[in-house]
Amino acid sequence: LKKTLLASVALGMLVMAPAASWAADYTIRLSHGDNENNPTHFGAQKFEELAEKYTDGRVDVQIFPANQLGTEQEVAQALRMGAIEAEILYTGNLVPLAPSVGVMMLPYAFTSNEEVWAAMDALKEPLNGRLTEEAGVRVLGYFEKGFRVLTNSQRPVETMEDLDGLKIRVSKNNIAIETFKAWGLNPIPMAWAEVFPALQQGVIDGQENPYTTSISSKFYEVQKYITEIHYMIWSGPLIISEQFYQELPPDIQEALNRAGEEAADYQRIVSGDLTEEAKTKLVELGMVLSGPPKDEEKWQAAAQAIWPQFYDDIGGEAWVTEAQAVMQQAIQ
Ligand code: MLT
Numbered sequence: 001l002k003k004t005l006l007a008s009v010a011l012g013m014l015v016m017a018p019a020a021s022w023a024a025d026y027t028i029r030l031s032h033g034d035n036e037n038n039p040t041h042f043g044a045q046k047f048e049e050l051a052e053k054y055t056d057g058r059v060d061v062q063i064f065p066a067n068q069l070g071t072e073q074e075v076a077q078a079l080r081m082g083a084i085e086a087e088i089l090y091t092g093n094l095v096p097l098a099p100s101v102g103v104m105m106l107p108y109a110f111t112s113n114e115e116v117w118a119a120m121d122a123l124k125e126p127l128n129g130r131l132t133e134e135a136g137v138r139v140l141g142y143f144e145k146g147f148r149v150l151t152n153s154q155r156p157v158e159t160m161e162d163l164d165g166l167k168i169r170v171s172k173n174n175i176a177i178e179t180f181k182a183w184g185l186n187p188i189p190m191a192w193a194e195v196f197p198a199l200q201q202g203v204i205d206g207q208e209n210p211y212t213t214s215i216s217s218k219f220y221e222v223q224k225y226i227t228e229i230h231y232m233i234w235s236g237p238l239i240i241s242e243q244f245y246q247e248l249p250p251d252i253q254e255a256l257n258r259a260g261e262e263a264a265d266y267q268r269i270v271s272g273d274l275t276e277e278a279k280t281k282l283v284e285l286g287m288v289l290s291g292p293p294k295d296e297e298k299w300q301a302a303a304q305a306i307w308p309q310f311y312d313d314i315g316g317e318a319w320v321t322e323a324q325a326v327m328q329q330a331i332q
Pocket of ligand 1: 089093170171234
């Protein structure tokens, strides 16, 4: 892993950065794993605009989309070492490095986007107390892209039995792996950067990600069926290297926090609009969409029954209890 990481970081350094037209005091390379027509990228652009504005140009933000600097987990490791400054990534790809953020990932914990927004905002400070220690990163703002939906190339999935034998990719964390196991599958954990070719070559039959990702990653070319399984919302922090952050003067830190929060507010709204558009477009492109599984309670019961199994992986039961109290209060 170390070798790949260093190679990726070195590669990242070689990628030509867009030249700033002014001399900034600080440069922030902001990495993410999505294409430029994904809501993650629109949020990144908003952050760039606001961070440069609120710092009067003393900060230059340069965005590197589509895993150009390495996979989501590799870049998060590079942030810890201060080799890259910032990243937006799926919570599920951060949790192996920063277990405490896993409280955002308990299956079926949230029923709407708005609940997740309130929870993410209320957790920002308590999480920063922990993530700086666990992974050497801090959250500037928390992005959201709606429910992760299941896509596959083989058949409509309307009941748990329809999953039988499907080769489904999940992100590389225990929560996703064990949840799919609880539904009777043997999921295939795989880095996000490898998913499209694996679908194309038939190494896997399906995957789960938000509707907008099926558009931006062109999954409609290699997938036929979508099921709204409602088990998890794509939440993703905009994180900054703690080492880099601590070298910044307080006024720049404050400006970056403000820019991160406002970029998140903007991204969540844009994402909601694009999700609705994506649903229509995916049908036009030939995909078959179905609602929640007919036996959704069965999926829910199986996934919720294994929550306690995750507590050790996400910071311990005391933290889970504390975080849930903070989230509940924010949601009410
Ligand atoms: C994943 O499935 O690994 C992520 O959701 C990809 C992403 O960050 O968009």
